[in-house]
Amino acid sequence: MSRTEFAKVKRVVVKIGSSLLTKGGLGLDKASITTWVEQMAGLRGQSIDVILVSSGSVAEGMCRLGMKTRPKVLHELQAAASVGQMGLVRVFDDNFQQHNLHAAQVLLTHDDLSNRQRYLNARSTLLTLLKFGVVPVINENDAVATEEIRFGDNDTLAALVANLVEADLLILLTDQSGLFTGDPSVYPDAELISEISVNDQRLDIVAGESRSGLGRGGMCTKVRAARLAARSGAATVIAAGAAENVIASIIAGAELGTYLLPDIEPLVARKRWLAAQLQVKGLLVLDEGAIRMLKNEGKSLLAVGVKAVSGLFDRGELVSCVDEAGFEIARGLTNYGSADAQLIAGKSSSQFELILGYFDDSELIHRDNLVVI
Numbered sequence: 001m002s003r004t005e006f007a008k009v010k011r012v013v014v015k016i017g018s019s020l021l022t023k024g025g026l027g028l029d030k031a032s033i034t035t036w037v038e039q040m041a042g043l044r045g046q047s048i049d050v051i052l053v054s055s056g057s058v059a060e061g062m063c064r065l066g067m068k069t070r071p072k073v074l075h076e077l078q079a080a081a082s083v084g085q086m087g088l089v090r091v092f093d094d095n096f097q098q099h100n101l102h103a104a105q106v107l108l109t110h111d112d113l114s115n116r117q118r119y120l121n122a123r124s125t126l127l128t129l130l131k132f133g134v135v136p137v138i139n140e141n142d143a144v145a146t147e148e149i150r151f152g153d154n155d156t157l158a159a160l161v162a163n164l165v166e167a168d169l170l171i172l173l174t175d176q177s178g179l180f181t182g183d184p185s186v187y188p189d190a191e192l193i194s195e196i197s198v199n200d201q202r203l204d205i206v207a208g209e210s211r212s213g214l215g216r217g218g219m220c221t222k223v224r225a226a227r228l229a230a231r232s233g234a235a236t237v238i239a240a241g242a243a244e245n246v247i248a249s250i251i252a253g254a255e256l257g258t259y260l261l262p263d264i265e266p267l268v269a270r271k272r273w274l275a276a277q278l279q280v281k282g283l284l285v286l287d288e289g290a291i292r293m294l295k296n297e298g299k300s301l302l303a304v305g306v307k308a309v310s311g312l313f314d315r316g317e318l319v320s321c322v323d324e325a326g327f328e329i330a331r332g333l334t335n336y337g338s339a340d341a342q343l344i345a346g347k348s349s350s351q352f353e354l355i356l357g358y359f360d361d362s363e364l365i366h367r368d369n370l371v372v373i
Contacts, residue, residue: 010047034095282312
């Protein structure tokens with residue numbers, strides 16, 4: 001995808017760094033937030049889904065609590081995040097309301113996206129919010145995260161969210177103009193890299209750590225995030241958040257910042273992920289009608305088309321879909337565990353609540369989580 005094709009994107013993840021949001025640690029930059037929200041509202045007006053990943057809860061909490069340096073003790077970080085998150089949510093919600101848009105706070109930990117069931121739950125929640133025209137405002141759940149499960153930086157979180165919702169584009173707004181051939185503060189002749197492959201080895205040389213002391217990120221984390229986002233085919237742009245009309249200009253194809261090209265098409269990337277990255281936990285035998293709908297119509301798999309279920313699996317785990325001869329047709333992430341899948345196999349979704357005592361999803365495997373082999 002070239003920059004001129006950004007106008008065709010349907011879903012964008014925008015990440016705004018701590019230093020930008022808090023004017024270098026002086027408190028929330030409400031004027032800039034108003035400008036960014038206005039631009040994101042403009043994308044919504046173009047029927048582009050927008051997910052915002054916001055840093056700054058710890059930095060804002062530090063300002064409110066009078067802390068001069070970022071805490072190193074975990075519970076102090078958590079306390080600062082809890083206080084700061086209140087300010088962040090209030091400012092974003094007030095601004096989106098000015099454009100007749102609802103915002104939703106979503107706090108995630110690494111465990112939410114590594115656990116398959118919670119991964120599906122998080123995905124379903126975000127996609128439902130987008131369906132209702134809501135702008136999810138996502139942050140790491142610093143108030144409860146531990147050193148073992150925290151993302152480590154919101155660049156990584158933004159990339160994982162881009163994977164989660166299959167975004168077309170990840171925009172990382174920072175206090176720098178993009179990636180340079182060297183550190184501009186050390187090498188005055190360093191040049192901005194306008195466009196580069198996400199797997200170009202030169203990136204490992206030019207990307208440096210954060211020096212602001214406010215966030216946990218830096219150019220190295222942004223490069224790592226771009227590579228993570230590329231796993232699902234998402235492109236990444238690293239640009240200066242202070243640039244005039246930066247978000248809207250990027251979508252319009254302006255050559256702002258550094259464009260990191262993914263090395264794989266989205267559909268191919270997702271197929272590779274489902275086909276090779278996860279272990280198959282069960283087997284679904286499909287009837288001819290279900291096979292036809294999957295192969296020819298690109299539909300979701302409904303329980304009514306399942307003739308048999310084998311294996312032990314939980315919601316969100318990978319299962320293989322085969323015909324009656326055992327030939328694999330597709331594989332995907334199931335919305336129901338094996339015990340419930342056996343009960344609803346061959347049944348209409350209208351019967352789920354009567355059979356199971358609850359109703360969750362009408363599809364056994366949604367088409368977004370299913371790849372035809």
